[in-house]
Amino acid sequence: GESVGLHLPTLSVQEGDNSIINCAYSNSASDYFIWYKQESGKGPQFIIDIRSNMDKRQGQRVTVLLNKTVKHLSLQIAATQPGDSAVYFCAENRAGNQFYFGTGTSLTVIP
């Protein structure tokens, strides 16, 4: 069946290292993807998005890569900081304004 999922449920990185969080999707018709960050006790916060006609997009310390051939999405965080510790979700747009969310990866930054 169709799904939005993450390869790893947890990820621990040393402060200053780069982090890579992965997401797989199975609906080839999806045309828009978002990465969200969710801190404990708070709502998800938009990080970066990418449309299906792109394969890379950069923001401040974050980069999203999209590989449509293998239906894979990744979020790269450069120079990871303690404030980056959170759960990260990918979301897939399949129809109109409706999104399907992955279960999330918990990122822990070790000082």
Place this chain on the structure above:
Amino acid sequence: DAGITQSPRHKVTETGTPVTLRCHQTENHRYMYWYRQDPGHGLRLIHYSYGVKDTDKGEVSDGYSVSRSKTEDFLLTLESATSSQTSVYFCAISDGKDYEQYFGPGTRLTVT
């Protein structure tokens, strides 16, 4: 949280009682959404609204109803709460010009 508030933030209720959760926005965005978040699941869409009095079902709408009488308010009602509806509920808004959704702080609902 982009001008979105949810009330109450926490609620404990008994099985069989009605519950209404409120989402209020000050952004004048057209679209509003209700999601639930449970361990092992991503955010799942319950209902959404694309304008005043215009609503539609999401993937987990059974047992829930919604109403939107004003642009700024979107209400989620559990007519008769069940333990399976224990969850954290998030409201989100979108202007519809792009797909970005802004989320509220969430409501933690416990049904005993």
